[in-house]
């Protein structure tokens with residue numbers, strides 16, 4: 001499918017950049033990647049072409065004000081301008097939009113609701129939101145036991161200082177509420193669960209963004225590449241069926257395993273040939289990655305059994321994609337989620353040396369969102 005990615009605010013721009021970086025050369029799935037921010041420096045740091053960067057809101061005074069309510073108004077004022085900026089690309093060719101944003105701040109969280117509403121109105125394609133949730137240590141001085149000292153925002157590892165964001169939980173909750181009923185679905189990535197003890201978001205963000213971008217690519221870039229055809233292509237309408245159009249909360253799972261795809265007849269790598277793959281090892285690899293994808297670390301911690309719908313994409317070198325094992329993986333996912341809407345597909349990647357499973361759990365219930373609401377109420 002063809003996805004149009006729009007990053008808004010600091011986190012959104014960096015995540016959009018990271019998604020662009022993982023687009024496989026032999027399998028493009030992005031119509032365009034745009035980055036929007038009030039901050040020129042953030043835009044400059046992306047590798048997105050200048051034609052696809054847009055600075056907005058300067059000179060209004062609001063860009064210097066971090067009050068989220070005022071930023072919601074600013075979002076509404078500028079939504080049309082942002083849609084116009086998309087005309088530098090080919091938004092009409094997109095099967096879906098993905099608006100990436102870090103919840104907790106004012107810029108991205110303030111702009112995303114109006115931008116999502118405007119995109120929904122202008123285009124027929126679904127508009128998904130990819131949202132990071134703030135970590136406790138950003139707004140709660142006592143949260144991270146691994147900190148280097150009381151109320152410290154500097155880690156011993158890198159010294160990456162960050163100003164606290166006392167309103168991060170409240171901002172995240174307020175933006176989530178606004179997105180309800182506007183976004184087709186909200187894919188969440190919880191920074192709290194992905195930061196290591198003592199790390200700040202600034203320390204961890206490149207690693208987190210790579211992780212998230214890899215999951216996004218694995219889901220949205222389904223299908224074959226380099227002339228190899230998937231047995232079961234996951235297309236835009238499959239993704240739409242699973243993500244829905246009712247602002248479902250979505251968690252992404254991922255598991256992979258390196259596999260040997262060639263063998264050397266003389267032991268020195270002089271004559272390397274495609275290796276025969278035993279059925280049992282292919283089955284075992286698929287089983288392993290599906291298990292990791294479903295029960296390993298999710299982008300948002302939740303009980304997979306609360307999911308209303310699920311999607312499984314298994315990819316890798318074609319000889320490793322055992323059809324029966326993939327079908328069995330889909331059945332296993334079906335028996336895990338509570339609803340009965342589960343789809344599965346394969347993504348042959350002849351040049352890869354990794355078998356992977358990407359899992360989408362849609363309509364999940366997550367305690368983390370409840371924790372953020374509680375933190376908001378406690379302010």
Ligand SMILES: Nc1nc2c(ncn2[C@@H]2O[C@H](COP(=O)(O)OP(=O)(O)OP(=O)(O)O)[C@@H](O)[C@H]2O)c(=O)[nH]1
Pocket residue numbers: 008009010011012014015066101102103104105106107108109132133134135138165168189191201205206208209
């Ligand atoms: N995963 C991830 N999270 C990030 C990143 N940068 C920031 N965040 C998170 O996103 C939240 C919002 O940060 P930004 O995106 O920089 O904020 P903004 O939308 O530009 O808004 P302001 O800085 O308040 O103007 C933070 O509270 C962090 O939780 C990033 O690169 N990756």
